[in-house]
Amino acid sequence: MDREVIIPEEMREIVSRAGYAPAVKVGDTIYVAGQVGRTRDLQVIEDPPEQFRAIWENLRIVLDAADCTFDDVVEMTSYHVEMSKHMRIFRTAKNEVFPKGTYAWTCIGVSELAHPGLLAEVKCVAVKR
Secondary structure: OEEEOOHHHHHHHHHHHHOOEEEEEEEEEEEEEEEEEEEEOOOOOOOOOHHHHHHHHHHHHHHHHHOOOOOEEEEEEEEEEEEHHHHHHHHHHHHHOOOOOOOEEEEEEEEEOOOOOOEEEEEEEOOOO
């Protein structure tokens, strides 16, 4: 089966620096790499609510580049530093844009993520309808 690498224009910098694809499409399935709350120039956003909103915006950008939306997500995994401290804020940001109850979701607490200051990372699988 053919693979298509998905690289939104807004994420070309991360591809050149880190060497991975934001998403890979195989058939009608899109595998989205973990998205975090940072700016286009890869600066970590310090304010937790803004960082979490940026995660969803970055995820939306990748899905859009694959001709998908949040409604196409079937499975999601989120990784959290200090999960109990930030989960309420994280859920609030998620619920502002992401449909409820339409996907399988696993939350995992971790000691750290790829860069200091990151509080969460979200990866997902979407199936294009």
